[in-house]
Each structure stands twice: as C-alpha cells, then as structure tokens.
Amino acid sequence: xxxxxxxxxxxxxxxxxxxxxxxxxxxxxxxxxxxxxxxxxxxxxxxxxxxxxxxxxxxxxxxxxxxxxxxxxxxxxxxxxxxxxxxxxxxxxxxxxxxxxxxxxxxxxxxxxxxxxxxxxxxxxxxxxxxxxxxxxxxxxxxxxxxxxxxxxxxxxxxxxxxxxxxxxxx
Numbered sequence: 001x002x003x004x005x006x007x008x009x010x011x012x013x014x015x016x017x018x019x020x021x022x023x024x025x026x027x028x029x030x031x032x033x034x035x036x037x038x039x040x041x042x043x044x045x046x047x048x049x050x051x052x053x054x055x056x057x058x059x060x061x062x063x064x065x066x067x068x069x070x071x072x073x074x075x076x077x078x079x080x081x082x083x084x085x086x087x088x089x090x091x092x093x094x095x096x097x098x099x100x101x102x103x104x105x106x107x108x109x110x111x112x113x114x115x116x117x118x119x120x121x122x123x124x125x126x127x128x129x130x131x132x133x134x135x136x137x138x139x140x141x142x143x144x145x146x147x148x149x150x151x152x153x154x155x156x157x158x159x160x161x162x163x164x165x166x167x168x169x170x171x
Contacts, residue, residue: 001066003110008060008072015062016051016072017042019097026100034161035132035139054094061114063098063107071098071107075115079130082156083165086126091119093129112146116170125171130154133164140164 008015020041028038041047054060058076062069073096078085080094093115098108119127131139133153140150148166156163 003107004064005114006062008062010055012060012062013052013055015069019072019099022100023097032135034134061111063111065102065105065107070102070105071111073111073115075118088126089124090126090128091124109146116168120170125169127168127170128165130163130165134162
C-alpha cells in the first residue's frame with residue numbers, strides 16, 4: 001500500500017463532498033450524529049457552498065491510497081468566521097475527511113503531516129485546526145496523536161456544538 005498526496009482544486013468539490021458524505025454515514029452508523037448531523041453534506045446547499053468556498057480560497061490536498069482517493073483536507077490562512085484568527089501568521093486545516101473504506105490506512109495522518117510540511121515550507125510556524133469535541137473526544141485524541149495540542153474549547157450555534165481548537169508548531 002502506498003499513500004501519495006496531490007494538490008487538488010475546485011474540480012475536486014464532488015470528491016470532497018463524497019468523502020464528507022461517507023464520513024456522515026459512518027458517524028450515523030456509530031450513533032454519533034451530533035458531529036456532522038445525519039444528512040449527506042452533498043444535499044445541504046449551505047454545506048456545498050462552504051466546501052466550494054474553501055476549495056476556491058484555500059489549497060485542497062487529496063491523499064490517494066494505491067491511486068484511489070482516500071482522504072482530503074483544505075489548507076487556508078485563517079479559521080472559519082466562527083473563530084478568531086491567531087495573532088500571528090498561520091495556516092488552518094479545514095474539512096479533513098476520509099472515504100471510510102480507507103479507515104485505518106493512515107491517509108488522514110499523511111495529510112496532516114503534509115499540511116505541517118507545507119506550513120513549514122511557507123515559513124509559517126503555526127498550524128491550527130478545530131474539530132468536534134463532544135462524545136468521547138476521539139477526534140481530539142486523533143489530532144493529539146498527530147502532534148497537535150488543544151488550545152481553546154468553543155461552542156458554536158444555537159445547539160452549543162462543542163468544538164476544540166488545536167495547534168501545532170512546525171518551525
């Protein structure tokens with residue numbers, strides 16, 4: 001098995017939405033509906049618009065396992081509007097998702113390592129991400145296992161969605 005990472009773009013929006021849909025279906029099958037809801041992202045116009053915006057404004061990366069698209073993330077220079085930017089230059093990870101058929105193959109970890117390398121090559125020290133922090137905090141633990149440190153919890157929206165910002169110094 002080999003993992004390669006390619007740069008993507010707006011043409012990959014359907015692929016990204018497919019990975020997000022796969023993740024939602026898997027989360028629902030686990031009874032973990034609070035993270036991303038129960039409906040496919042591809043059927044939600046607001047979610048589709050967000051994915052399109054990040055793909056247009058940021059840099060999309062696709063991890064392929066033996067040539068098959070397995071996971072994705074988008075790297076930008078700021079968090080989403082629901083969070084304050086850092087007080088220094090940063091790179092921010094959005095929409096890390098995988099095709100759940102590739103769960104356990106290391107594609108997500110490979111993308112995080114790639115994002116750290118791209119941030120370092122840009123001469124920027126700070127790489128941040130936010131994620132769902134509810135339930136058993138397994139997602140937070142995943143990021144911690146990939147070198148990130150929790151920095152600030154937050155809640156979002158009317159239903160007080162529990163989130164966690166994590167950071168990693170790459171320089």
